[in-house]
Amino acid sequence: MKVITNKGLLVLAILSPILSVAQLKQIQKGTMIYPKTKSIAIKDNYFGTEVTDPYRWLEDDQSEETKAWVIAQNEVTQKYLSQIPYRNAIKERLTHLMDYEKYSQPFKEGVYTYFYKNTGLQNQSLLYRQKDGEDAEIFLDPNTFSKDATTSLSGIDFSKDGSLCAYQLSVGGSDWTSVVVMKTDDKSVVGDTLKDVKFSGIAWQGNEGFYYSSYDKPVAGSQLSGLTQYHKLYFHKLGTSQKEDVLIFGGEKTPRRYVGAELTEDERYLIISAANTTSGNELYIRDLNQPDSEIISVVDNFDQNHSIIDNIGSKLYIYTNLNAPNGRIVTVDAADPKPSKWKELIKETSNVLSPSTGGGKLFANYIVDAVSKVLQYDMEGNLEHEIELPGLGTAVGFRGKKTEKEIFYTFTSYVYPTTIFKYVVSNGSSFLYKKSGVDFDPLMYESKQLFYKSKDGTKVPVIITYKKGIPLNGKNPTVLYGYGGFNISLTPAFSTSVVSLLEQGGIYAVANLRGGGEYGENWHIMGTKLQKQNVFDDFIAAAEFLIAEKYTSSDYLAIMGGSNGGLLVGAVMTQRPELFKVAFPAVGVLDMLRYHKFTSGAGWAYDYGTSEDSKEMFEYLYKYSPVHALKEGIKYPATLVTTADHDDRVVPAHSFKFAATLQKDQGGKAPVLISIQTNAGHGAGKPTDKAIEEIADKWAFMFYNMGIEYKAVK
Structure with a gap:
């Protein structure tokens, strides 16, 4: 292995060569070979308890050594995904589903009405404007801001x-x-x-x-x-x-x-x-x-x-x-x-x-x-x-402004594509303004809300969406999604990525966990600080409910969440690894002892508390912190961690350290991969092509590890 020196820092120039045919065969047999991640003996003392942090060097996401690790991990991930025979078919289907005109609600500024529009597969939506009786014109085209469309329009305000x-x-x-x-x-x-x-x-x-x-x-x-x-x-x-x-x-x-x-x-x-x-x-x-x-x-x-x-x-x-x-x-x-x-x-x-x-x-x-x-x-x-x-x-x-006689709203659900309505303020009547052009027949699907009991008896809602007529035999590939934090409510919304799951006989379930805002501030508080375990219990109970009702079984159940939802996935997969087949922690908060030391993380303490608050708070966080809860030799679910190199909200070090630890500790044959997008952040402004690739990779990974063959959709 070649070693180079950069400004006095020892750097691994090559952490992993291109995978050989023999290595690919080992992947297919379930024996993964991961890039070697060095371990450094770093210890912290929290109220008398020593905690090791062997991968802290990965927190320096600007170092050449970390960049080399990222390249090596992405290489292994892409080699694994590329040998899934239907990966491209999923990507093609997603591309078709997303190829339709998309509009935002119009808004009035001065003599113009403005709206965003995407003709279908444009990486960034364009901002248009028009005067009454005239054709619309392009006002701003974010696709011209950079060659790869990774520079996005993150907001606009008018005088x-x-x-x-x-x-x-x-x-x-x-x-x-x-x-x-x-x-x-x-x-x-x-x-x-x-x-x-x-x-x-x-x-x-x-x-x-x-x-x-x-x-x-x-x-x-x-x-x-x-x-x-x-x-x-x-x-x-x-x-x-x-x-x-x-x-x-x-x-x-x-x-x-x-x-x-x-x-x-x-x-x-x-x-x-x-x-x-x-x-x-x-x-x-x-x-x-x-x-x-x-x-x-x-x-x-x-x-x-x-x-x-x-x-x-x-x-x-x-x-x-x-x-x-x-x-x-x-x-x-x-x-x-x-x-x-x-x-x-x-x-x-x-x-x-x-x-x-x-x-x-x-x-x-x-x-x-x-x-x-x-x-x-x-x-x-x-x-x-x-x-x-x-x-x-x-x-x-x-x-809208006080003088406007007509304003707009959008309506959506898991089986109702996002539709814009014009609303007449004087009489309360609504008129269709823009109908979605997505290739989707809502009559073929159903979405229903059910309630289940969590560990402590609390009633929690879950909305389950699937294709009509599928057998409830416990063999349906199911994605359970959750968030459970920061007073944020998960309400029904149409998604073409979910459609591509439902078409395969899959089920999409969204649980409205404590910590969210669905039932007000009291519901939020019940999922914060020393009550955060309620959120994880709610999610685990949702999984058990789906299994008990024969929607799915542990062999066909995947869990998914991003940011605080990434923490959710990381926590429950370490607490109940046998319950899930696949896990997707995305841009997650995964090191609960150090999250407050980066970017604006200290502002999340209202929900989490910090490891420096008290011995009780430290011990509580230490127990569920996903990076620290992993145990060597445990059989964890097939896991695809996702993050981005420009995520300056939840820094990618969370995902880096979690993936490295999980790769070391994995006691089963299920793969542990991490996909690190370049020139991307926490999620906002992500180009369409990158979004399609990420979703296709997740569905391919999930189906492959569940042993399900993807069926082409005409």
């Missing part, structure tokens, strides 16, 4: 009159963006491009400039993994240098991990939200009608979640879960906006509320057992309409 816009560019899926300001009439660029912006919207103040948020960029060499602690809100005045931008909030005086800003539609109030974790926020306002006005506190603690959703003059409309875990809407005068002065407008119900405004109305979008129910209210809180939806599914939208 109130629509004459200016600021759009954000993400390179390789990174959360770090640059901001380009442009005149919308002739598309000429205004001023210099802003650099190093992260987790930010753009809030315009007239045509003078805008507010945005960012962190101090980590030092060179750690841009993708360095800790991003303190968010800062700036005002950028057009025509000036970014160096001259004025700090509005954050910094040394008010250090906060997350800071965001927006303006009310009339641009009278600047609204600032500040938080240190992913749940609970402070709320501030500034009256921009008053020169040099102070920033006033509305809520001065992080105990609950709040947002200002509208105003009429000085009357503020606030969404809050203060004293209302499922959410409510209150009003208050901006002159004295503290919670003791709030007046209830729309009361809390037994269902979780997600409000929006449009056409001068309030829309209360409720989650009822994971599906949508939408009510329209006037600004005095009087109920006007319940929106008649096409069925049980997810409705999103119902947003």
Whole structure:
């Protein structure tokens, strides 16, 4: 093996040669040969307990040694996948299913209506615009931003009159963006491009400039993994240098991990939200009608979640879960906006509320057992309409400016392709605007919601989707998907990747686990910190339910999840390895003792706690942390770990260390592979071709390890 020296660092130039015919035969027999991953004796002491971390060197994702390891692992993975005879057939089918026109909901800015459109297989959707009575024209084509289409449009915001816009560019899926300001009439660029912006919207103040948020960029060499602690809100005045931008909030005086800003539609109030974790926020306002006005506190603690959703003059409309875990809407005068002065407008119900405004109305979008129910209210809180939806599914939208008489929403479910509707505010009627062109017959499939009991007796919903008429004999290839964290709700949504599974007689099951937001803040809290095991128990119970009801069996059951869902998969496959045949932990949080030391990970402590909080919290995390829960000699499921080299949210070191440990510890013949996409991030902005390849690889891997032959679909 050739060894080279780079700036004093010993680097393995070649970790694994091209696989030979003999090695391929060993793969086919179930005896995997993995790249050698060196082990370094690193130990940490947590409250008297020594914990080894032999693969910590993989945390340096910019080192030549780590890059060589990535190349070697990808080589083994691709060699394994390439010998699956129907891999290309799956890819071709997915390509066909995704080759149809896709539209976003339209939105109005100035004299134009804007919308996103993808003709079918374009890597990035294009932003179009049109005036009434005229043909649509391309406004921005992100496919031209880079040769390989890995530079994406991550956001765009317009000034109130629509004459200016600021759009954000993400390179390789990174959360770090640059901001380009442009005149919308002739598309000429205004001023210099802003650099190093992260987790930010753009809030315009007239045509003078805008507010945005960012962190101090980590030092060179750690841009993708360095800790991003303190968010800062700036005002950028057009025509000036970014160096001259004025700090509005954050910094040394008010250090906060997350800071965001927006303006009310009339641009009278600047609204600032500040938080240190992913749940609970402070709320501030500034009256921009008053020169040099102070920033006033509305809520001065992080105990609950709040947002200002509208105003009429000085009357503020606030969404809050203060004293209302499922959410409510209150009003208050901006002159004295503290919670003791709030007046209830729309009361809390037994269902979780997600409000929006449009056409001068309030829309209360409720989650009822994971599906949508939408009510329209006037600004005095009087109920006007319940929106008649096409069925049980997810409705999103119902947003627009006060003057708009028609707004839009989309409706979807696991068997209802995403469809856009136009909604008439005055009478509550809906009209079909854009129907999906996907090659799918919903009459051939069914999707139903069932309830099962978790380990502690808690009732948990699961939605199961499959082709009508399949036998419930325990032999159906089944994917169980979950998330269970950060107050995020999994509601029904159509997916062409799922269709390609259902066509093969497969079953897709989504469990609404504790830790999510389907039943409000109480449901969320029951899956956090020292109660996180509830989430894993819920997922395991879902698997046992599917097996007991003969939908599938352990030989045909795969589990899938991404990010926090990757943690979920990693935890349950280490706790109950015999229960699953295949596991797909994607961009997962897998080292629970060190997650808070990278990028914005410290902000996740509300859900997880940290290994430094207390001995009790450390021991709890250590017990379920997937990297540390692996045991040598255990027969683990066939596992395909997926991550990306530019993931600067959940750094790829989590997946690197988990895959290396699992490859070492695997006691069975099932393969342990890791696929590391290059020039890709946590998932946003991923080109269509990369998405198709990733899905095809997963289905091929799953079918192959279940011993199922893929049937060509005509």
